[in-house]
Amino acid sequence: MELKTKILNWDAGFPVAMLNKKTASSIGVNTGDRITLKTYSSHPHEVSTITNTTTKLVRTGEVAVSSELREQLGLKRGQKVEIKLSPIPKSLNLIKKKLNKNRLSQKEIDEIISDVVNNSLYESEIALFISAMYKQGMTMKETIYLIKSILKYGNKLDLKDKSMRSKLIVDKHGIGGIPGNRTTPIIVSICAAAGLIMPKSSSRAITSAAGTADVIETFAHVEFSMQDLKKIIKKTGACMVWGGALEMVPADSKIIRVEKMLKIDPEAQLLASIMSKKLAVGSKYIVIDIPYGKTAKVNKEGALRLKTKFEYLGKYFRRKLKVILTKADGPRGDYVGPALELIDILNILDPNKEGPKDLEEKSLLLAGQLLEMTKKAKKGEGINLAREILESGEAFKKFKQIIETQGGRIIKIKPGKFKKNILAKKSGRIYEIDNKKISLLARIAGCPTDKFAGLHIPFNTKDLVKKGEKILTIYAESKSRLNEAVKFYKKEKPLKIK
């Protein structure tokens, strides 16, 4: 049945279509059922979506779409769309096969991923897939299938331009889990200043307070078309964008959305998420940052296991790949939160300012590795070259150029207008800062959606503090978020003094 698009100014959080009850019943669709929408604008484009129904808001002959569905299909007011009942997705049975401990073939994983990309699976069904990966694990073979599948149903960045082909495409990725560990903008600036090509695409936060994309977005655009992205890279040698917008790995973005709700991040999906992004942009030299520790995403044993797997994947896909393990006893830098972390970054990049040393050294270590792998520096000399580029102001210049090319500008960060200082109740040594609780605290304060919410943590683990001294500040954009966060802090005590 052909219907006219009605734009309803409605954010549902995921793609939804609203039909008049009469229209719905004439095609045999009920509330909650899946329907398929097909458009013919440039080329045929078909996606599935969930049905809502009404007797008033939408007339017969019309279909109202949520903003998420409008964006996915690029729909315009009045545009004609073909609507039909979606068949029951076969991939649900494949997900159950995995849940029952069977291995999946490339074809089977392709089927699941294709259904994820065109919305044929409910969120609860994607949750089942995540739960199956989490509980049953995936073999390296299945993980490779997953990576190939995510790439197959996505776009690749093709830097075939002569001026760039001769250059060295590098990339860096962290597994996350450490609040404030925002090394990417510093590493990208140093590497691009050194003449390397670094097309950095990042995810938004999954279980953390902020992802790199969330941070950059506070003062520059992070969503570009593939064509515009190439222009940015050609001009600056780098970029710092959100991978999701490029539809390079749309399956990954959708799975991550549900992982966010469940706060579960299965290992195979973590490996596939990172590797597929690195492969989609064509990186040849890759550094993987794995922080470990008591309250990090992984302990040392887990970090070593991940290292082996990443190295295996690097070899399989023929990339030069290096994994760096670092111990992380607490957050890095002084600030946590999408906008607030920028304060640390600017203080480090600006040669006239002083930034937090822990974050600076970590960034230099990783940038140094890339400089060595690409022979820009001799073995053992990478970190020194990185420091030189940073201290000369070259990195800061490059950073500003990238931000400006991405339509942004350096702004002065003003934290959320509601704040609460937490004071030390006694003098002593800080013996624990719990990464997970710090992340959760920042999230309750509104991160990552409230950009200017976050935390200021001026101390590191093992530092001495005096009674009454300010050990943490919570910033929020609303009173209710601040109250929830303070309540959580008092109950959970993420920072302990002995």
Add this chain to the structure above:
Amino acid sequence: MELKTKILNWDAGFPVAMLNKKTASSIGVNTGDRITLKTYSSHPHEVSTITNTTTKLVRTGEVAVSSELREQLGLKRGQKVEIKLSPIPKSLNLIKKKLNKNRLSQKEIDEIISDVVNNSLYESEIALFISAMYKQGMTMKETIYLIKSILKYGNKLDLKDKSMRSKLIVDKHGIGGIPGNRTTPIIVSICAAAGLIMPKSSSRAITSAAGTADVIETFAHVEFSMQDLKKIIKKTGACMVWGGALEMVPADSKIIRVEKMLKIDPEAQLLASIMSKKLAVGSKYIVIDIPYGKTAKVNKEGALRLKTKFEYLGKYFRRKLKVILTKADGPRGDYVGPALELIDILNILDPNKEGPKDLEEKSLLLAGQLLEMTKKAKKGEGINLAREILESGEAFKKFKQIIETQGGRIIKIKPGKFKKNILAKKSGRIYEIDNKKISLLARIAGCPTDKFAGLHIPFNTKDLVKKGEKILTIYAESKSRLNEAVKFYKKEKPLKIK
């Protein structure tokens, strides 16, 4: 923040609230976040819900609610509601605890079930709970906790009326999985005619084409208040209603909703779902019907395991409980579908008509058990007494009384207006009718939501058919559903001739 209710004429399939973006941002809420709504109409009532946002459809100072949320809170246009950010539910961690193979305590299961009831968990989080129960199993102890918890967060039917207290409250429940196995209306009519009290509440279909509630709803009401229900039982000695409406086991209804999407039905939840319903209505004598077979819900081994568990639960809760195992090689009766199954039921109940023998005998067997357990018949004589009540027309009279008291009347069933006859391609013996494929076929044809959709299957397994003879008819309420069903039939061949 206090807002005015706007009724939006909007079926979303689950409770959703829509806020103006300005309102949302002032309380720190983003699209997809959970908020808590509190009303003070009769007594304070608080539930959680998912947020949608808009800049146009809803003004600041207003909150628009989906019909599901309106019903849950009994909201009226303009009614004032207090809105705040929901805290992150603690039960998500408990669900993960289960997923990681730990046992849950009564208190922990209470926390999960309470969050399910007040909407504090996303569908994807409930999916995770279902997946955890499915993968890790639940001990009998946990199953008992689950039953107690479901009962705790629900209403009980209290038949304290003197005229009923002296009588015998009986109940029957099947585990499902056999299309057309609609014994309930026949058993209820026989037992009530024999003077037993049978307050039967049923679920709607989970993975099948129709549940008893779906069938009765085609020609009578199945949703009543507790007060009205008591009146019906007092008058007729029985009822056939949807348990969900009574809010006796609201947690069960919500979990079943997600199970429907996932098409997974973990054993502990199956046990808890049935037992909690039987306990909520106060049944003292219970018969459990477990059909087994190659394409049934369970094989013989599984049936025996379930039997042991049901018997254990019966003892634990001090009920007289009998489990009947029957082999089921294919659908029972001739029709499948909410309205169509009524044709079989009326043909069996009406002494002047001839109904399908397999369904009739099965119903008599189960009714006979209840008559023996309550000493209405001597041991071994139950089935004969049941047959007598059926053949005398007493059961039919009772059936009509119950239906009329539930505001319905016996109607002539006219199957869905679109139909397709499937003819035998060769002569031979029917050697397999796949229950699961038959259910799926009926569902694709529109069951259980399209009441008059369904199947006619005039043969049973082992019957002989001639080439060209009609072996199956598919009925649908829309052309598109019929086409999908025919396509499915051709591909899956649920009925095989040798």
